[in-house]
Amino acid sequence: MGRRHLEYAVIAGMLLSGTYALVSGMLAHLFGFPQFFLHRWAGYVCAALVVLHLALHRKRIWGYLLAFRQHSRPGISPPAAPVPQPRPGLDRRGFLIGALAGLGGFLLGRVFPAPQTPTEGDMGLQYHRWSMPGGSGLAGLRLDWGLRPPATKPYPGAPRIVLPSPHPPGADLWGIIAARRSRREYLSGPLPLEDLSALLYAAQGVTEPRWGFRAAPSAGALYPIETYVAVHDVAGLDPGLYHYAVADHALERVRAGDLRAALVAAGVGQEMLGTAQVCFILTAIFQRTRWRYRERAYRYILLEAGHIGQNIYLAATGLGLGACAVGAFLDDRVNDLLGVDSSEEAALYLLTVGRVAA
Ligand SMILES: Cc1cc2nc3c(=O)[nH]c(=O)nc-3n(C[C@H](O)[C@H](O)[C@H](O)COP(=O)(O)O)c2cc1C
Structure with a gap:
């Protein structure tokens, strides 16, 4: 290969590998990928080619630098001497420098590997570590964890x-577990009030009145989760937003009205939020668990919402209904819909339940 062809090949390689490294880096950053296919290697190849390119043009660069230095000195005119012309072909020295540059780039990549997972910016992982026993250090002791709320x-x-x-049908637990699926297509027609009653009982119903223990477990029996139901179509109930009064197994109407469009918008356009007969909204009153469990409270609260969500799923399946969890929603919109102050109580989890084809 002639020297000129080699130079063109090096320039093309630099452009290709550099562009790939740039674009893949930007995409990884944009979508939060910890790795991107061959991104790191494209960077090394580009760096090695840059060094090779500099080596191939070292005389020209050197000549330019010398000329620049003399030119910039006051009183000295630019050199009249001709710029040395590079010899055609790649000489042994150039080849050696190129090979060494490639090796250097490779070794540099080994010594300074790209960070694997950017955990430092991940608040979730930071919180997880911080909430380990002793993880919060002295800062945890100095925080005010507040008093027990109602x-x-x-x-x-x-x-x-x-x-x-609630008169839940005698059902085969193992069959229900096997049959449970997330169902997003719902039939029209009202849901019987008895079914909603059974679903609420499964979610948070009091199963041991003496101690107030409920259907789903709760750390320290503190029960931070509140259950709301957006009723779209339930026999005997006006459409609207209801709060589940656990102790009395009753519903309290927070607001009357058709919430379908508002819920679909709050659920980033997920139509099932409007086509289901009901949508459960699980919120947490954080302080109920926080005063006792401090930095671990948030973990427990999320776990408890999961327990309740699964109970709703299984109860719906046992009743021949379909349910679907919804984690993708606009928090502020849902909190506004509920009328809660999100620094004290906030929506965590939505679950649609509706009539489905057998
Ligand atoms: C925390 C969580 C959030 C979810 N969020 C959504 C959601 O926003 N939209 C949706 O259609 N499904 C959602 N799902 C349902 C999952 O897509 C579903 O569970 C998964 O595809 C497995 O299917 P299966 O539930 O039928 O076993 C969510 C599930 C969980 C556990």
């Missing part, structure tokens, strides 16, 4: 609907 949330003056006693 265990239940009252809605004084809200219209109350006492729910029918």
Whole structure:
């Protein structure tokens, strides 16, 4: 290969590898990928080719630098001497420098490997570490974890609907576990109030009245999760937003009205939020768990929402209904819909439930 061809090949290689490294780096950053296919190697290849390119043009560069230095000295005119012309072909020295540059780039990549997972910016991982016993250090001791708040949330003056006693059908647990699926296509027509009653009982119903223990487990029996239901189509209930009053197995109407469009918008356009007969909205009153469990509270709260969500899934399946968890929603929109102050109580988890084809 003639020297000129080699130079063109090096320039083309630099452009290709550099562009790939740049674009893949930008895409990885944009979508939060910790790795991008061959990104690192494209960077090394580009760096090696740059060094090779400099080596191939070292005389020209050197000549230019010398001329520049003399030119910039006051009183000295630019050199009249001709710029040395590079010899055609790649000489042994050039080849050696190129090979060494490639090797150097490779070794540099080994010595300074790219960071694997950018954990430092990941608040979730930082929180997980911080919430380990001793993880918060002295800072944890100095934080004010507050006092125990009321265990239940009252809605004084809200219209109350006492729910029918839940009579869950005798069902085969193992069959239900096997049959549970996320169902997003719902049939029209009202949901019987008895079904909603059974679903609420499964979610958070009091199963041991003496101690107030509920259907889903709770760290320290502190029960930070509140259950709301956006009712779209339930026999005997006006459409609107309801709060589940656990102790009385009753619903309190927070707001009447058709919430379908608002919920679909809050759920980033997921149509099932409007086509399901009901949508459960699980919120947390953080302080209920925080005062006791401190830095571990947030972990427990999320775990508890998961327990309740699974109970709703299984109860829906047992009733011949379909359910689907929804984690993708606009928090502020949902919190506004509920009318809660998100620094104290915030939506964590939505679950649609509706009638489905057998
Ligand atoms: C925390 C969580 C959030 C989810 N968020 C959504 C969601 O926003 N939209 C959706 O259609 N499905 C959502 N799902 C349902 C999952 O897509 C579903 O569970 C998964 O595809 C497995 O299917 P299966 O539930 O039928 O076993 C979510 C599930 C979980 C556990």
